[in-house]
Amino acid sequence: MIKKDYWTWWQGGIGLGLVSVFAFVTYKGLGASTSYPRAVALLLKPFFPDFVANNAYFQKVPPVIDWQMMLIFGAIIGGFLASRIMGISFRNEPKPTTQRKWQLFIGGFLILFGARLADGCTSGHVITGFTQLSVGSMIFGAMVFLIGIPAARYFTRKGLY
Amino acid sequence: MNILLLGLVTGVGFGYVLQRAGVSDCACLFNALNLRNTKAIKLMATAVAVGIFILYPFVALGGLSLGAKNLNVLSLVIGGAIFGVGFALSGLCPGTALAALGAGKKDVLYLIAGGLVGSFVYALVYEPLKPILIDPLSFGKVTLPDLLNLPPLLVGYVFALVILAVVLLLDRRDQKADAQDPTAHQI
Numbered sequence: 001m002i003k004k005d006y007w008t009w010w011q012g013g014i015g016l017g018l019v020s021v022f023a024f025v026t027y028k029g030l031g032a033s034t035s036y037p038r039a040v041a042l043l044l045k046p047f048f049p050d051f052v053a054n055n056a057y058f059q060k061v062p063p064v065i066d067w068q069m070m071l072i073f074g075a076i077i078g079g080f081l082a083s084r085i086m087g088i089s090f091r092n093e094p095k096p097t098t099q100r101k102w103q104l105f106i107g108g109f110l111i112l113f114g115a116r117l118a119d120g121c122t123s124g125h126v127i128t129g130f131t132q133l134s135v136g137s138m139i140f141g142a143m144v145f146l147i148g149i150p151a152a153r154y155f156t157r158k159g160l161y
Numbered sequence: 162m163n164i165l166l167l168g169l170v171t172g173v174g175f176g177y178v179l180q181r182a183g184v185s186d187c188a189c190l191f192n193a194l195n196l197r198n199t200k201a202i203k204l205m206a207t208a209v210a211v212g213i214f215i216l217y218p219f220v221a222l223g224g225l226s227l228g229a230k231n232l233n234v235l236s237l238v239i240g241g242a243i244f245g246v247g248f249a250l251s252g253l254c255p256g257t258a259l260a261a262l263g264a265g266k267k268d269v270l271y272l273i274a275g276g277l278v279g280s281f282v283y284a285l286v287y288e289p290l291k292p293i294l295i296d297p298l299s300f301g302k303v304t305l306p307d308l309l310n311l312p313p314l315l316v317g318y319v320f321a322l323v324i325l326a327v328v329l330l331l332d333r334r335d336q337k338a339d340a341q342d343p344t345a346h347q348i
Contacts, residue, residue: 012182013207067168074172079263082180107251108275118240143241151249152194
């Protein structure tokens with residue numbers, strides 16, 4: 001049973017804007033996707049220390065717990081708190097179909113591969129980069145929607161949702 | 162305060178807002194990309210405008226530097242396109258997935274697993290890709306005020322007002338679509 005409704009776009013927008021301001025003032029702009037390869041480096045390090053030490057990308061994104069990795073843990077806690085306050089639960093949700101599982105796995109693969117190539121995702125480029133007025137982030141944002149909108153149309157026609 | 166603790170506090174606020182506003186629900190993103198209900202787009206644009214309105218006076222006074230992202234044209238165009246397809250396929254992004262996980266949506270683990278594999282594959286191909294997709298056409302940290310050679314405060318405020326105008330247009334469009342079919346407005 002839902003106790004509280006979702007925030008509207010402007011409530012959420014002001015909330016996210018204030019979190020972004022807090023991040024900029026106390027340390028640096030919001031970001032999330034760098035932590036995925038960092039987590040991979042942290043997971044691989046105990047088993048393949050030489051591989052991690054010699055990989056050019058893991059030299060750029062070394063296996064250490066940093067500010068953004070803590071932000072990731074915080075985001076999970078924040079999501080939990082919000083769902084509790086709202087009284088929503090996904091416990092009785094039907095198990096995902098095999099197709100849905102693959103859709104999420106491949107989607108996750110593409111999102112992170114693309115975000116790492118572009119050096120940012122929806123938070124790093126669209127929120128932080130646009131706030132910085134970074135020209136590169138505007139190119140990224142334009143491409144995400146230029147490709148994402150027809151892709152969503154195509155997937156809808158194919159009955160994937 | 163300790164940097165790591167600050168990261169944790171920022172993250173709690175970040176995940177809380179994403180889940181509280183419902184943008185961590187895949188349906189919200191599908192509706193936005195199908196231009197059926199653009200809540201997620203309006204929310205992000207408002208967040209950017211709020212950030213600009215609050216931060217740029219301090220930037221103008223010289224008390225704050227926001228930094229900038231690198232302008233590597235090829236990697237941004239191709240990375241953005243790949244991201245767009247994944248975004249449309251899953252309805253989640255690296256940040257909203259975490260808020261959804263915290264809320265108890267277990268199927269998000271498949272997306273996170275895919276994300277970790279995607280990051281690993283990227284780490285494997287980074288060295289050969291760098292001279293092809295990252296180094297050519299890269300112009301360093303370029304911002305709109307640099308490009309226009311105008312004060313950041315002016316450019317920022319005009320930019321924020323323009324995106325807010327777009328937000329209001331999108332909102333009018335959403336309300337019209339909603340009057341015809343209210344089902345997409347549940348989130």
